[in-house]
Amino acid sequence: MKSFRFRLTVIMLIVIGVSVLAAGITMGQIFKNSNMKVLEENMGREIDLLRATFPFVNTDPLSSTDYISYYSEKAKEIARLTQSRVTFIRKDGTVVGDSLSDPRKMENHASREEIQQASTEGIGRTIRYSETLKRNMLYVAEPVVSDKGFDGYIRLSMNLKTVEEGIQRGWMAIGIGLVLLFLAAGLVSYRIARGLTSPIEHITGVANRISGLDYDARVGVQRRDEVGQLGEAINRMADSLQNQMKTIRDNEDLLQSVMSNMTGGILMIDAEERIALVNRESERMLGVAGKRVTDKPYHELKKHYELTKLIEGSIQSREKLHGEVHLYNPEERLVLLDGVPMYEDDGGYRGMLFLLQDITAIRRLESMRSEFVANVSHELKTPIAAVKGFAETLLGGGVKDEETSRSFLQIIYDESERLNRLIGDILELSQIESKRSSLDCSPIHVSSFIESLLEKLNNVAAKKRITLHMEIPDELYMEADEDKLQQIFLNLLSNGINYTLDGGKVKIKVVTVQRDHDTERVVFTVSDTGIGIPKKDLPRIFERFYRVDKGRSRNSGGTGLGLSIVKHLVDLHHGTLSVESELGIGTTFTIELPLLQQEE
Incomplete structure (x- = not known):
């Protein structure tokens, strides 16, 4: 757009420059012609004056030499007064007097343009380069007929140097005026071109911004002409595009949100x-x-x-x-x-x-459901078969010995208890997994709490001469669901006793630690000196019905759900559970729980 403004300004300047130059040349020519006309008229009046006042003499009483000398002297006198060259010429073209040259050495002037023009028109005018004076001269001649016997021409000539200098000064004045006029015209042209192109340049810039996706761009031209109408059309187009793009962006954002989520x-x-x-x-x-x-x-x-x-x-x-x-x-x-x-x-x-x-999780859940049903069926089938078998034996009357009968009844009782525990654990696990089990938190004195658990297990541990040991700060209190916490540690401590050989040791240790964001955690460590767990089984011991040693677990009365319940109850308390074990050395379970439970 700036190049367009420049081209428009240049074109206007060229037009103005040509016009001003033509006007200048015309004015200069008029000035020159006017000056020459005035000069010619003045010289004509001087000739008329000479014709009326000059003392012409006849050639009869004078010799030819005296005649020429007379007119030459008079020519010189007149030249001093008129500041011009004066020449007297006879009818036949012979020069008889001149203010600058010797007439006898001057050629015949009958063929000169001004003499011929004077003879036909009454006055002759011409500008010619003078070989005598080596400069341009203006010649004006008129015929003169005197009663004293002079019949010829009086010619005045003037050096044009002064005139030319005047004309040059005129040309210079005109040139300076033209330059000033051209500069003024150029400034005016630039302002006009700028006034024409600036709104278009602004509109073009706005259009480029809109094409560059800047839909907030607007034309600020306040005019009522075609440029203003164009600006209004651009603004309406931008409004329409902005509304359409907003709708498109909203739809795209909505679609993107749907796709992303x-x-x-x-x-x-x-x-x-x-x-x-x-x-x-x-x-x-x-x-x-x-x-x-x-x-x-x-x-x-x-x-x-x-x-x-x-x-x-x-x-x-x-x-x-x-x-x-x-x-x-x-x-x-x-x-x-x-x-x-x-x-x-x-x-x-x-x-x-x-x-x-x-659908990995869905298929895994389906597999787990099938496996769970199979395990439950198997676990229920075993005690029921035992109860049924021993009951049928007793009912058939095949056992007469009272001690044997009592042994059979004890087995039936034990299997029914095991069945009862199994059903209870299944119901408990189902309730936890279905999120129907909630925490009923209260302050717990940890040392007293663990001590009461160990008292419940003393008799079982004493039968195997297993030492129960605890290492807990006396002043430690924490917030938790006491019943569920009891279920966690009864499972872990019972497992420790069950899988520890006679004369072994089961220990529970409690410490507090400071975690990120100034949160305090309580770390429980339950360790035993039992038979240990193979490394290949460690990742799966928290699965339902998973047993490392199925025969030993069944003999110990375990249901295979204890550690799974422990894992779910720890998660319910927003805690973590981990295990470390070495065969023949023992197993350590580590539980980390918040000191205070967050409200949900």
Whole structure:
């Protein structure tokens, strides 16, 4: 736009410059012609004056030499008065007197332009370069006929140097005036051009900003002409674009929010078999970055071979897809894949849309449910079979010995107790897992609490000569659900006693630690000198019905649910549970609980 303004200014200056120059030349020429006209008229009046007052003489009483001398002397006198060259010329062109040169040496002037013009028109005028004076001269001649016998011409000539100098000064004055006028015209032209181009330049800048997605840009031109109407049209267009873009952005934000927060993965393959869209959940499942694979061929997912083959088949057939695939990223995942072809309203194919749902947890829960049912059935079947068998034996009357009968009844009682514990543990675990179990927290004096638990277990420990030891600060209080806390430590301490050989030791130690954000935690350590747990079994000991030594666990009366219940109760208290063990040396369970429970 600035170049346009420059070109417009230059064009205006050229037009103005040509006009001013033409006017200057015309004025100069008029000035020159006017000066020459005035000068010629003055010289003509001087000749007229000479014609009336000059004392002409006849050639008869004078010799030729005296005649020439007379007119030459008179010419010189007149020249001093008129500041011009004076020449007397006879009718035949002979010069008889001149104020500057000797007439006898001057050639005949009958052919001179001013003499010929004077003879025909009564006055002759011409400008000619004088070989005698070596300069431009203005010649004015008129015919003169005197009653004294002179018949010829009087010619006045004037050096044009003074006139030319005057004209030069005039030209200089005109030139200076023209330059000043040109500068003024240039300034005015620039202001006019700026006034014409500035609004357009402003409108162009606003249009460029709008094209650069700056929809807040507006034209501030307040005019009622065509430029103002153009500005108003640009503003209306910007308002419309801004409203449309706001609607588009709102829709995009909403769509992006939906895509980002979907629990399922979305994978879109366009008609050119390129990845058009990958949402956050797909990135997580596939282990890819959306920015890196978008607009790339779907074969970029080649590390998921099974998935790629299913996508390839669906794209080639352009039919709906429903199937399950295994993904490894790096752990194994089971993903349900649904695909549908996408078509435009006119029937044009746009690609395939795939929905990925991680069903690993669902399948694991289904497996756990099946395993749980199988374990419960097995665990219930064993005591029921024993009760049924011994009861049938007693009812059949096959046992006559009272001591044997009593032994059978004791077995039936023990198995029924075990069955009762099993059902109780199942109900307890079910209640915890279904979130129906809530905490009823109260302040607990830890030392007194643990001491009461050890008293309950003293008799069982004494039978195996196992020493129970505790190391707990006397002043320690914490906030927890006392019943659930009791259930946690009774399970752990009972396991420690059950799996520790005679003469061993079970110890519980309690300390407080300071964690991040100034939160205090209570750390419980329950250790024994028992048989230990193999390393391969450590990751699974908190699973339901998992037993390291199934025969020994059943003989000890365990249900296989104790540690699972402990894990859930610790989680309910917002705590952590870990285990360390070495075969033949012992096992240590570490529980870390908050000193104060947070309100929910």
